Amino acid sequence: MGKSAKEPPMPDYIGAAKQTAESNLEAARSATAANRVNQVTPWGSLTYSQAPRKFNQSGYDAAMMAYNSQPQQATTGGYTGRPLSSARSQSEYQQIKADMNRLQPSQQASRGNAPSMGDFYEGSPDGGWTAEVKLDPMQQQLLDQQNKTSLAMGGLQDSMMGQVRDSMGRPISMADLPTISGDYAKTGYDAIMSRLNPQLDDQRKSFDTQMANQGITLGSEAYNNAFKNQSQSANDARIQAGLQGIGIGQQQQNQQMALQNQQYGLLSSMRDRPLNQLNALRAGSQVQAPSFINAPQQATTGGVDYNQVAGLQNQYNMGLYNSKVGQNNNLMNTLGGLGGAAIGLFSDERLKTNIQRIGTHDTLGIGIYKYEKFGVPEIGVLAQELEKVAPDAVSMHVSGFKVIDMGAL
16 A cells, blocks of 8 residues: 555553553562661661672573574565575675665574573572571570470479379278267267266165155155156256257267368369479479561562553453444545545555556556455556556546546557
8 A cells, every 4th residue: 555644552561550560669679678677676686688680690501602603694674585604696695685785683583582691590589588686695695594494394393294193092981080980879879878867876875864864755746746746857857968068969070071171272283293393393483475577567469460461451452442433434425425436536556456567557567456446356557557657647626635647548
């Protein structure tokens, strides 16, 4: 087709998105490094460090050697003559050299790009951070002594375990406690009555002597009344003695139970003593979990947003498509009123597509081409070429496109 205004190059949305993601990642790396602040205190210091990335020099040298060993074969980008090394004359040499100078730089060598040094670094630029805590010498000495003491006490636990096993293997039984047996109430009653009975016997004798002295005979009403009172008094004394015996028995039983509980507590304490000693050792030798430093908040960054990139790409393609559709519609509207015969006179190169030269005009010496015009295959000449050799045979239509006089051919 003829010369026309070119559409602007398509924006590299993916490249821009990748560059943005890389910039965000670099900013996150800088923020991470800035947050790793070393600290120095009277008790010690905290130092951050990052393992350096290692450059694989031998691998890079081997790749460069392989790259340099490849022959640099020039290409012609469509030139079909002999290669430079086979030029036999100065004129051929100059022609080949001129053709090669017109090539794009990317066409002048076919062995590809040289190895990049960045591809031969080992390790990630985002990993390998280390936080190291160093105590002041005195603080370190105190920590070592504390750990040594805890370790020694921990060793005693092994010897105490045997004692705990033996103690726990001997449970306390009732046979180890004082026995509570017997009728303590009866024992108390008997003890009281052993003292009361002689007194009651003396009282009975005194009663009999009194009755005889008063002349009151046995079996008389006066005797019976007096004997009744005497018997009630003796019976009250026996009842009181029984109640006292119960109280004394209860006291004795309580004392026995208290003694039994005391003995049980003593035996329990003796049995639990090895276990308590072991627990005391364990409490004094507990291993403290190491306290690690919480690293500052790691900066984060997002990757490439391919969905957004695809949307922008689609917007650009649709805009370009709509622009071309509008241009074609304007052209067709301009030519629509000319009619079939008039359209046949148009031979402007800008209206033709798929142009291929198939011969040369015998008289004029210009090219004869096959092409498509408005989607219809045709064979003819180009108005722009005809205008150079026969200007009178070409004219400009009001539409801005060139038409030819078919009689001039």
